Structures are given as structure tokens and as C-alpha cells.
Amino acid sequence: MAYFDVPDMEPQEFSLWQSLLDERTGLWLPESRKIFLTAALVRYIKDKKLSGYKALYSKLKKGDLTVLDWASLVDTLTVHETCYYREKNAIQFAVDYCKSKAIDGFKLQPDEPQHIQIWSVGCSTGEEVYTLAIEMDKLSYSLEESHGKKIYFGVTGVDISYPSLNVASEGRYSSKQLDSLPDAVVRCYFDKLEDDVYQVSDNIKRRTCFIQGNVFDMGKKIKQKFDVIFCQNVLIYFRNERKQQVVKQLKERLKPGGVLILGHGEVTSIEADDLKKVDNKLCLAYEYVGKA
Numbered sequence: 001m002a003y004f005d006v007p008d009m010e011p012q013e014f015s016l017w018q019s020l021l022d023e024r025t026g027l028w029l030p031e032s033r034k035i036f037l038t039a040a041l042v043r044y045i046k047d048k049k050l051s052g053y054k055a056l057y058s059k060l061k062k063g064d065l066t067v068l069d070w071a072s073l074v075d076t077l078t079v080h081e082t083c084y085y086r087e088k089n090a091i092q093f094a095v096d097y098c099k100s101k102a103i104d105g106f107k108l109q110p111d112e113p114q115h116i117q118i119w120s121v122g123c124s125t126g127e128e129v130y131t132l133a134i135e136m137d138k139l140s141y142s143l144e145e146s147h148g149k150k151i152y153f154g155v156t157g158v159d160i161s162y163p164s165l166n167v168a169s170e171g172r173y174s175s176k177q178l179d180s181l182p183d184a185v186v187r188c189y190f191d192k193l194e195d196d197v198y199q200v201s202d203n204i205k206r207r208t209c210f211i212q213g214n215v216f217d218m219g220k221k222i223k224q225k226f227d228v229i230f231c232q233n234v235l236i237y238f239r240n241e242r243k244q245q246v247v248k249q250l251k252e253r254l255k256p257g258g259v260l261i262l263g264h265g266e267v268t269s270i271e272a273d274d275l276k277k278v279d280n281k282l283c284l285a286y287e288y289v290g291k292a
């Protein structure tokens with residue numbers, strides 16, 4: 001049976017592709033997304049003049065495909081939906097946490113500026129990173145007014161998808177994408193380029209950085225430790241065993257007392273004694289109570 005001109009894939013063969021994607025990206029492709037897989041594979045098969053799914057699978061297994069080919073295949077299978085201020089409660093929680101951490105820091109080290117590092121995991125096209133940076137910038141101004149002291153912050157975005165990261169690092173968005181933002185935020189944090197294009201201001205851009213990487217393999221790419229790890233709408237596409245592996249990796253990048261903020265329903269439970277669930281009804285967060 002064929003869907004348009006995409007040959008059907010036998011259930012056993014589909015299971016092999018499911019396992020391959022799961023093993024390399026954590027992504028668990030449900031049966032309902034089989035057509036996305038076959039449509040994406042058929043494009044590759046034609047492009048590489050291969051005989052069919054089996055030939056492509058064996059090339060992939062043998063490592064005969066370039067990293068970029070594999071990355072763009074994965075890109076067509078992952079969901080990149082995002083927007084500014086998507087998870088308002090989680091964002092508010094992150095900002096409140098940073099505020100109290102900074103105020104505690106001012107008390108402990110009155111002569112030192114406070115440094116706060118945030119990591120957005122699965123940042124897609126950058127809106128989440130810039131939302132966090134804008135909110136941190138607002139916080140920084142208000143703390144300077146109220147306490148006369150500075151905070152320095154950085155927001156790092158990581159994603160497996162090269163095309164999404166290209167958009168993220170450019171930081172250009174249409175007016176429609178900025179629709180949900182108050183006018184004052186657009187005026188203050190974006191430069192209008194043309195009729196419909198807005199550029200994230202340099203002031204915010206210089207507080208951010210974007211890194212391509214797989215959350216299962218971040219050890220070499222991210223060495224620093226974070227105060228906040230923000231991971232929204234990423235783990236929902238993974239099986240439970242994979243979710244736990246990612247949480248374990250993320251935990252290792254948290255400073256003591258730092259928080260991991262997950263999307264609602266992203267995990268049902270966490271298998272880590274040193275992550276303590278924060279009592280907050282509006283968002284799902286865990287504090288790292290382990291050692292440095």
C-alpha cells in the first residue's frame with residue numbers, strides 16, 4: 001500500500017527505525033508519525049540514488065552518511081514549535097528564583113556582583129532563550145534600582161537542529177511572531193529592520209549563545225554549571241527510560257541549589273534522590289540538593 005508515492009514500510013522495519021532514532025536522539029517516533037518518517041526517508045533515498053529503506057538503514061548503521069545528512073533527517077522528524085513567552089508560569093518561576101538567589105548573594109558578598117547562568121535545553125528557533133534574557137535584563141535593572149547592585153547573566157540555548165539554531169542565532173522575527181509581546185518590550189528589546197522584520201537588540205544578543213548538540217551527549221560541549229536549567233516541551237517526545245537519562249545528565253550541570261524547570265507533564269516522576277521537587281502548583285521544578 002502506498003501513500004502518494006511513498007512506499008509503505010513493514011511494521012518490523014518501522015521498529016528498527018524507531019530504535020535507531022531513539023538510540024541516537026532520544027526521540028520516540030509513534031506509529032502516528034510513520035508517514036513523516038517514510039516521506040523524509042524517500043527524499044533521501046531519491047537524493048542519494050539508493051534502492052530503498054533497507055539500503056539507507058544499512059548506510060546509516062555503518063556510519064556512511066554525513067553528520068549533516070543525518071542531522072537534516074532528524075530535523076524533519078522533530079517538532080520545533082515554540083514562541084515568545086510560551087510557558088509563562090515556568091518563566092516567572094525562573095525569574096523569581098534568580099531574584100532571590102541574587103538578593104541572597106548581595107547579602108553574603110556585598111562587594112561582589114552576582115552571576116547567573118541559565119540553560120535552555122531544546123531551544124528551537126531561540127524565542128525561549130530571548131524571552132529568558134529579556135526577563136533577566138528587566139530583573140537586572142530592577143535589582144540595580146532597589147539594591148544598587150549588579151547582576152551579570154547569560155542564557156545558553158542548545159538544540160540538535162542546525163536549521164533551528166541558524167534562526168536562533170540570527171535573532172530575526174516577523175511582527176506576527178512578536179504579536180504576544182507588549183509594545184514596550186518590542187520597542188526596548190528589538191530593532192525594526194524592515195516592515196515586518198525585527199532584530200533582537202545587541203544588548204540582549206550579547207547575553208546569549210547557541211550551541212548545537214544532542215542532550216544525550218552534552219558532556220564535551222557544555223562544561224559550565226548553571227543556576228537554572230529550563231527544559232520545556234522536549235522530554236515529552238522521549239520514552240521514560242530516555243527521560244531519566246536526560247534528567248541525570250542535566251542534573252550534573254546544575255550548581256548546588258540550582259533548579260531544573262521542566263514542562264508540565266514532561267515527566268511523571270524523577271529517579272534522582274538529589275533532585276527535590278519544589279512545592280509550586282504552577283510549574284514543575286526540582287532543586288538540586290546534591291554537592292558541587
Ligand SMILES: C[S@@+](CC[C@H](N)C(=O)[O-])C[C@H]1O[C@@H](n2cnc3c(N)ncnc32)[C@H](O)[C@@H]1O
Nearest residue numbers: 025079081082122124159160161214215232233
Ligand atoms: C517543541 S521544541 C521546544 C522548544 C522550546 N523549548 C519551547 O518549549 O518552546 C523541541 C526542541 O527540542 C529539540 N530536540 C529534540 N531532541 C533533542 C535532542 N536529543 N537534543 C537536543 N535538542 C533536541 C528539537 O530540535 C526542538 O527544537
